[in-house]
Amino acid sequence: xxxxxxxxxxxxxxxxxxxxxxxxxxxxxxxxxxxxxxxxxxxxxxxxxxxxxxxxxxxxxxxxxxxxxxxxxxxxxxxxxxxxxxxxxxxxxxxxxxxxxxxxxxxxxxxxxx
Amino acid sequence: xxxxxxxxxxxxxxxxxxxxxxxxxxxxxxxxxxxxxxxxxxxxxxxxxxxxxxxxxxxxxxxxxxxxxxxxxxxxxxxxxxxxxxxxxxxxxxxxxxxxxxxxxxxxxxxxx
Numbered sequence: 770x771x772x773x774x775x776x777x778x779x780x781x782x783x784x785x786x787x788x789x790x791x792x793x794x795x796x797x798x799x800x801x802x803x804x805x806x807x808x809x810x811x812x813x814x815x816x817x818x819x820x821x822x823x824x825x826x827x828x829x830x831x832x833x834x835x836x837x838x839x840x841x842x843x844x845x846x847x848x849x850x851x852x853x854x855x856x857x858x859x860x861x862x863x864x865x866x867x868x869x870x871x872x873x874x875x876x877x878x879x880x881x882x883x
Numbered sequence: 884x885x886x887x888x889x890x891x892x893x894x895x896x897x898x899x900x901x902x903x904x905x906x907x908x909x910x911x912x913x914x915x916x917x918x919x920x921x922x923x924x925x926x927x928x929x930x931x932x933x934x935x936x937x938x939x940x941x942x943x944x945x946x947x948x949x950x951x952x953x954x955x956x957x958x959x960x961x962x963x964x965x966x967x968x969x970x971x972x973x974x975x976x977x978x979x980x981x982x983x984x985x986x987x988x989x990x991x992x993x994x995x996x
Contacts, residue, residue: 773926800982809892811973811988819982827983859926869915869934870977872984874926
């Protein structure tokens, strides 16, 4: 099993450009998440999904959109990138349910917006 | 709303010394609590989790944590630090019935030879 994979690993954008980050999991997990990690701020939830075709806003959703057309994939889009979106982005998945649900993380995407 | 506070953004110990990373949580309902570890340039991975089955939880690599409801704490310990323990550690909380997990700001552990 590959677990959770993220594409690309690195990206540099200019202000105003758009891009899509792809997350894929092969564990048949129901829930998927997108986080951003910034120094001293831990992980902040951008959007999440509790099943195919469903998405919901997290803590910091502004400037991002997501889609979950297939159970195994969760896409994060930046329509018009801003320097404030320079960060490391992590995708995670979990089996789902409302118990002590362990999250499995991808290796991250380092995004720089100039 | 639940929250997590990790005391100390950086902790430095000598190899062989006790590791103690502090975590306090706030939750109006019984929580699920987690410790995750992040090695350089990698994603997070689970160290251990509290599910109410036992207050002392043992995890991987010799780490353990104790849930203390009266102190709203879930501190992480390891009796003897190893150089390979150098990483960033995140405490996290999820409430029963919740969909989201809230992460603390993280504590970076340095291990000196």
